[in-house]
Amino acid sequence: MQIDTTAIVDMLRLAQSPREFLRFAKGNLELWANLLIIGWAVVFMVWQGTGFAISVGTVFAIWAILAVSLNLVVGFTGLLSVGHVGFFGLGAYTVAILTSDAAYEQLRTEAIPTFGLPFFAALPVAILFAGLVAVAVGIVFNRFRDDIFVLVSFGFAIIAFNVFLNLRSVTRGAFGIHEIARPEIGTWVFDGELEFLALVVAFLGLVVLISWFIVTSSFGRVLTAIREDEQATEVFGYQVTHFKLAIWVISAMMAGLAGGLFASWTTFIDPNSFILLESMLLVCIVILGGLATIWGSLLGAIVFVLLEEGMRFIPFLPAEYVGQARQVVLGILLVILMLFRPQGLVGRYKL
Template sequence: MLEKPVAESPWWRSLSNPRLLGTRLSSNVELLINFIVVVATIVFILSQGSGFGIRIAQLFAIFAILAVSLNLVIGYTGLLSLAHVAFFGVGAYSVAILTTDAAYEQVPGHIPHFGLSFFTALFVGMAITGVVALFVGGVLSRFRDDIFVLVSVGFAVISHRIFLFWQPVTRGPFGIHAIAKPEVGGMVIDSRLEFLFLTLAFLVIVFLISWLIVRSSFGRVLMAIREDEQAIEVFGYKARYFKLTIWVISAMMAALAGGITASEQTFIDPQSFVLLESILLVTIVILGGLGTLWGSLLGALVFVLLNEGMRFVPFLPGELIGQARLAILGIVIVLLMLFRPQGLVGRFKL
């Protein structure tokens, strides 16, 4: 005879249990602090009214979308993927190519002329990325653990080579210029501040969708797969189906970030989608915390502030800033793994 499930205790019953009350209060306080830190930082940056401040906020929003989407795969499902930058690149190139029209100066060769609007190209690019992710995920789902990581690295490297050498479509090392800006109601979103608000709106949508996923029964199955995939198979769940589904959703979110980045910068080239970018994205997720969406936001914020803050170190020569950023970020990660391996607000270790 099956035992009757135990219902979750309502909040008021925790008042009689000091340990449960302390856990709830600690979790709520931690969540509130993270929210206040993220919002206060964004408000402060925007209140400065400077182009640099807006640029910082724009970078945060893009990295936050990428980190939240990647956390769905790494933190909630337990799949350590280094292929996220490939989907980021597919989304960026899709928007760049699909918005190109006949007035574009072609050097060298010829790329197709579609002339689609930004939003149409963005959603088509996400669909294209979803198809690519479905194919790649079907291959990757055959592997586990270390082999899965290695194959994902291989896909990231292959995608970069395609961006670099498929010149009739991507223009290779020359990149694609004059990428179209979004239009809303016949008005072109051209200013940095307007584009930032658009990006933040997309970030809110991505965050809410991710939150609904992890709070649903589908999300609970993902977390069960992370803990013990074989056990979840015993109960009749097809783990491969769940992993492939969240893989495709995560990839389409990365493509969204790629399309926004391409339009905001109006130029892309293959060097923006190297393997190192995937490693940095994984670092952001670990920094914020695995299995927590708020941690992804906080990790993106800390990463951007550390990365861009290096510009203001007075004794550091300009030519060494790039190397110093990576070195300091590496030191931060080492210290984090030593003293708080679950990340700033995470609950699980890698």
């Protein structure tokens, strides 16, 4: 994504003259996708009120962090990873365990180590831990490419889930960890939903900024070259394994950040939040929004979140089927998109 001032000037000029706008907008699918999705989001927020907007906004921001980070790997570098949820889970569990307080231990059926760290001390550890695991995993994964890479990343997601489920002395297995601490600075606790939304959006902004910095640098250009032809990139003097490992680790650290935020927001996590399906949905979001575009990932996350929340209000659909129905709709959307617009809503690059 390039921030281009001429585009903004163009937009302003278009906004002043409706006729010119219509000429510009005719057949411009990208623009309509943007307008439709953002309009949909705004209408929804206004209709449902502030409380709804805040909680949906938080869910959106967490998914958006994940989508943007995954797009660095899938869209820009061309490594189709379906194991991203593993790093998300690592971040979540690290924060949950490090912030766990001895005071809650009596309530728990199965004891885990208690550290009682504040959230803002645990979060960097979670990010670093996700990064460290990504280094180890990435060194192995660097040997694979294309469909084999998809398979091994699939394996990683399965392994991560099973570790969360079975390493009961640390994760409490299927019982999950509850009473996870909310972030606090001094005596001020982010216990309100609005404060938490502000925090998550701030982190999303940071992630978008870092990602933008990466993809507009020389490094980012090399990533796209690796996506197009890894061997040719090597011939031009790039040690592609370094580049692939670097972006893999950066992306995993962002996912770890999202996990930490998620754990603290829900205050309860169990292995079911980190199943392979979540990874698949994430890949769908990235492809839906468009590969190799940061803005596309944000749009994709909006669509995804609104699909779930939007369908809660369909009268004849029982509440317990909403989650599944969303997946069906998402699947249909993807098929339609792949048929008519393989580059995603706002992307240029085709899978």
